Amino acid sequence: MKTAVRKAAAFIITVLLVTLFVFIAFELIPGDAATAKLGTSATPEAYEALREELGLTRPFFVRYFSWLFSFFFGDMGTSYSYGVSVRSMLASKLPITLTLTLMSFVMIIILSIPIGVLSSKYEDRAGAKALDVLGQLTMSVPPFFLGILITYFFGMVLRLFTPGGFVSYDVNPVRFAAYLFFPSLAIALPKAAMSIKLLKTSILSERKLDYVRTAYSRGNSSMDVMYKHVLKNAIIPVITFLGMTLADIVAGSLVIEQVFSIPGYGRLLITSISNRDYPVVQAIIAIIAMLVIIINLIVDVLYQVMDPRLRGN
């Protein structure tokens, strides 16, 4: 119970700080929503009038707290540049970014656990070594460049998908998922390579520990030793990594959305920043911050499930 209260407090403080920083950042960079909307040729009178209308003349903290207050009750305000409710804008795009994130995360897990286990089992074989090199290569390529390569290879050469031919989930869910497959792959591959390497190292060092010898002494086969003893121990450090990765994917997907022309949060965020459309920017950043914190909470809980030594206290 105490833990829950502490976690909730940490959650609220983090969201407060993150949104406050975004507000401050917007104060510091030149230009505001009015200049963005009117352009540089507008008269000072028109400019001031628009500022008044948008509420930009109010003092900094008044603006921040009024935003915060309405956000708390689910009102994210109205977009300066589009004039529609931010909430409806974001709600329609949420499934896109969420699908992209989850799809790539699932890919990371599906790729890394079996490959990690196998490559630790056959660490001396040529295949495992070749895989190491391949992993090293994949890790060092930035996801957006991998995205470009994938677009070229799977889109233009093999024609497995049409680059730029995004289909929304409400039009055709199957083609929507099919289109997101390759962008997800671009996000997942470098992370999967890291997590394979991490899992492999972790398994190799766990295998040297005394309890493994004990397990063999009771007549376990090497497969049982791996699945009943080693894996659960070896996966604990990987969970930390996967948690951080999930948070990283949420942010990383913004770039990939650009490369694959996916109208998710990423593209919206970038246009909104250049339009100085802070209701939108604030809302997206607050949502991402909350997602990251929730993910961390889940990781904490998972940790305690996996490792009895962390329970209690």
Next chain:
Amino acid sequence: MLDVTDLHIEIEDSLIPETVVYDFDLTVGAGEIVGIVGESGSGKSMSALAIAGLLSRRDMKKHGSITFEGNELLTMNRSMLRRIQGDDIAVVFQEPMTSLNPVKTIGWQVEEALRIHRDLSDEELKRAAVKMLDDVEIPDPEGCYHKYPHELSGGMRQRVMIAAALICDPKLLIADEPTTALDVTIQAQIIELLKKINREKGTAILFISHDLSLVRTLCSRVVVMNKGRIVESGPVEDVFAHPKEEYTRQLIGAIPKFEKIAGVTYHPDRKPILEVSHVSARYRKVTGYFRPNSKPKQVVSDVSFTMYEGEIMGLVGESGSGKTTLGKTILGMLDDTEGKIVHYSQMPQMIFQDPYGSLNPTKTVGRILEEPLRIKGGYTAAERLAMAKDMLGLVGLDETYLKRKPNALSGGQRQRVCIALALMLGPKLIIADEPVSALDVTVQEQVLNLLIKVNRELGVAILFISHDLKVVYELCSRMIVMKSGQIVEQGTDDEIYNNPRHPYTQQLLSSAGYVNR
């Protein structure tokens, strides 16, 4: 039942194959307890692991023959071997802390061999496991069943290991240094337990140990090993009473036997060098940024004693008694302390238990020895070098060691370097925290002699922290006995050993096998 003939074990490490066991012969009859004795690197654990089929077949080449009830284990295929492992042959390992899987419950691990080798329902498994836990005298076996290894003490974990090994009622139990990591009182209990198992279930035991006195109390026959070869073997009493080989004699001679090393006496008329009055120490466990301190744990409470110039005083206690914490408190290494500590000389220096972890592996011995001088300042490079060289000479290492790095040294040599390091600034008091417990008996004896030499030639007083009453008896003229953070008794060696007043001291002495004289 078990017959090993002409066993050779060769490690096929990348380039140079190295033979670690030669011409090893052993027989263990049903219900017999046989001991294998030797120092580290003697090949005793290797031989035992080979018998248990736990040496990798790829990296370890084995020749000869190991037959168990007529079946050749060395050439048997793996799936056949697995049917014997855990069922007919079970193993208990040295480190109860790490030999259990940390993320599985005790119950799951105790049942494991049964689950593999028999076809039982979950309920039957649980009943058998709880009964087994009860048999190894674990209080509240039902509650223990659901616990995890980290929730148990070392002694309890070793009982769990034994329960897990015995669950299938094996014919042979291989116990590889099962009591080495445990306190003396716990050690005595585990030995009793092994005897009881042997008596009641008729389980044959192959007991591997570096501790000759333990082997003597437990085993009927013994095999003495050195550098991969069997030196001598035979009935225990024959080997102990009439050792035929020089090495066996050496080994028996090096056992601490409650004999004073000549010349260490107590001087009541000397000046005090350290006064500790009403000292308490607590540890706070940091749990998180919102709760920096949960309950502070009292580790040392209200301890008072005085040390005099040039004496060697023993500080005895089992793990968790607070003896190391008291040492750290005297050195001012802890924050949360109470009471008064008066030093009548410069700050004492400390020697730690683990000579492997105490020296920075990337620095040369010379550099390590010079470091305190460099920090203190005021010495030229030539002076520092000369002092380091002299100090090495004192601890019995020549100047070629200045250029070596710690991992090129043996355990005993490292501990000599640690002693030299503690002496570099010329302290009048050294706190030695279990300085010999990580060392083999023969090396242990050499290091103890060195400490006595340091005490006599330099007049350095030593606070000797140890769990080993024999070693303390050899060295110390006065001693303190600690339990649960408190001093239960302090006095001269004669008072403590021959007239122990506190029941805990009496229990310690009887576990250590001290006979009043």
